[in-house]
């Protein structure tokens with residue numbers, strides 16, 4: 001029996017998670033990840049990798065909760081296993097602080113992180129400019145470690161990886177039975193999605209090994225996330241900005257804002273500056289369609305547009321993409337019987 005040939009376009013956290021889920025769940029699949037950039041050169045590699053999210057406005061909250069919880073549970077199991085350091089996944093605790101008391105002090109994911117609660121007045125004293133805060137333990141998934149680990153897991157399960165820029169899905173129509181589009185911001189050109197836009201993010205990596213807690217200002221413009229080898233200081237969220245170069249003035253601004261939150265950073269040594277373009281979209285796209293490519297009908301599953309929450313939602317959306325592939329195989333029995 002010939003296997004079902006599946007092409008996954010994209011080797012960021014979304015593409016690799018989706019490829020692993022399909023390869024491990026569908027034994028008669030032959031999955032190839034095609035990408036023009038691999039770790040450490042994807043946007044995912046720039047991410048702080050913290051499990052945290054804002055809401056997509058038009059996607060049912062239940063669905064977003066499921067994506068968050070499934071990713072959290074998957075990564076927590078890794079964090080609790082001997083694989084944790086090899087996969088770059090670990091628990092991290094800290095504070096989110098607000099200048100004004102929010103109307104709703106409980107984000108949609110508050111039941112899934114560990115120990116979510118409101119900060120006490122004593123805890124808030126450390127942040128004199130802030131009136132309200134939340135304390136919780138979430139996960140950090142460092143993609144420069146996690147993506148190589150996912151690639152190894154994929155290859156071990158029988159998947160393949162190929163360096164190829166896909167300029168048109170027609171290129172793949174004759175070579176694969178199912179196509180999964182996890183091209184992030186690249187989907188703007190690949191499938192002409194004008195709803196996608198870049199949200200530029202610049203971060204600093206500093207040496208400050210005494211810091212053990214994260215601190216995040218609720219506007220998402222200032223955050224301090226201690227990690228395995230360095231502390232990530234952020235950030236910027238510049239909508240529509242395509243610049244990949246680093247900006248010295250912005251670095252100075254990030255450092256200044258972070259020092260106001262965490263004065264001990266005055267002693268921190270800066271190791272590097274990075275920029276990434278988040279795949280911004282009003283709502284992420286997770287759906288399937290049937291495309292007529294080079295004389296045959298080919299199911300295409302889209303899974304892109306995760307904005308600033310691609311690591312947070314990676315496993316949950318990959319499991320939904322897998323379900324869409326399974327539906328394609330049921331509805332197109334010629335594929336299931338290959």
Ligand SMILES: Cc1cc2nc3c(=O)[nH]c(=O)nc-3n(C[C@H](O)[C@H](O)[C@H](O)COP(=O)(O)OP(=O)(O)OC[C@H]3O[C@@H](n4cnc5c(N)ncnc54)[C@H](O)[C@@H]3O)c2cc1C
Nearest residue numbers: 011012014037044048049050166184186201276310311312
């Ligand atoms: C500064 C910063 C901090 C962040 N922090 C966090 C965080 O703490 N938590 C969180 O959840 N998220 C965070 N994010 C967001 C996160 O990085 C993204 O949501 C995530 O990386 C998107 O993953 P992706 O796999 O869709 O895209 P990418 O990582 O961009 O991968 C896209 C892949 O598609 C390939 N590709 C594209 N077009 C083509 C083509 N035509 N042919 C072949 N291959 C193609 C690329 O080569 C690449 O392999 C942050 C982002 C930034 C910039």
Ligand SMILES: O=C(O)CCC(=O)C(=O)O
Nearest residue numbers: 048050216220223235308
């Ligand atoms: O916003 C955060 O706190 C985590 C970092 C992030 O998700 C981002 O910068 O996109």
